[in-house]
Amino acid sequence: MTVEQMEQARAWLERDRVLHANMLEVLRRGSADALVAEEGGVLLHDTGCGAWMLAAEPEAAEGLLDRLPADCGLFVGHDMAYFDQAKARLDLPGQEICWSAAYLGAEPLPIPAFGGELRLLDRSWAPWLAEQYSHDFGGAAYMEGAVERGLIAAFVAGEPAGFVGFHEEGSIGMLEVLPRFRRRGLGEVLQRAAIDLALERGQLPFGQIIDGNDASLALQRKLGMAVSRTTLFWLME
Secondary structure, three states, X not given: OOHHXXXXXXXXXXXXXXXXXXXXXXXXXXXXXXEEEEOOEEEXXXXXXXXXXXXXXXXXXXXXXXXXXXXXXXXXXXXXXXXXXXXHHHOOOEEEEEEEEEOOOOOOOOOOOOOEEEEEOOHHHHHHHHHHOOOOOOHHHHHHHHHHHHOEEEEEOOEXXXXXXXXXXXXXXXXXXXXXXXXXXXXXXXHHHHHHHHHHOXXXXXXXXXXXXXXXXXXXXXXXOEEOOOOEXXXXX
């Protein structure tokens, strides 16, 4: 891919920085090994999570979908107008509809006092993290990768009370507060810490929230994160 292609893709995606935050982050860190940038949209493949990502005008989507490999097993589309088209073409059984949220500010967020401390965990914590995480997301092996990307835990009275990290494509996620430590504001503390860590590393802090998770959307807005006007979708094996 050429510098011109990269700049064309970046300019197209910057039209909606919040909705396209995941693709912009792929370009920032240089993890795309395939990139198509045209007047009608952008298609790329991210080596970080293995997903093909498409942002396109509806009328240009068909031509860009034609460029997907036959073995595509993970796909992200950024306009519901071509959801049915992509689903029929790829024949992938799993799906998630999400909102995108991004922190567009430059200043880190203050961390409120919570009677404990924040720590970055190491790989030895991966089995414990996999046991505590309320979603089945690749087990200890995935958590080892999450630790390498930067996984923050809140400790209260010396005990781990919750954690947050970054998924393979760069989104803030895996936010988990252990049951007996809930309703103390730790979710907000952890989300603030993750935003600050992303800023410190030069990343665009962003997350994706499954449609219907109103509590999480409310938290993003409370912290000053902009939420996309429309949803995006994931298709997976």
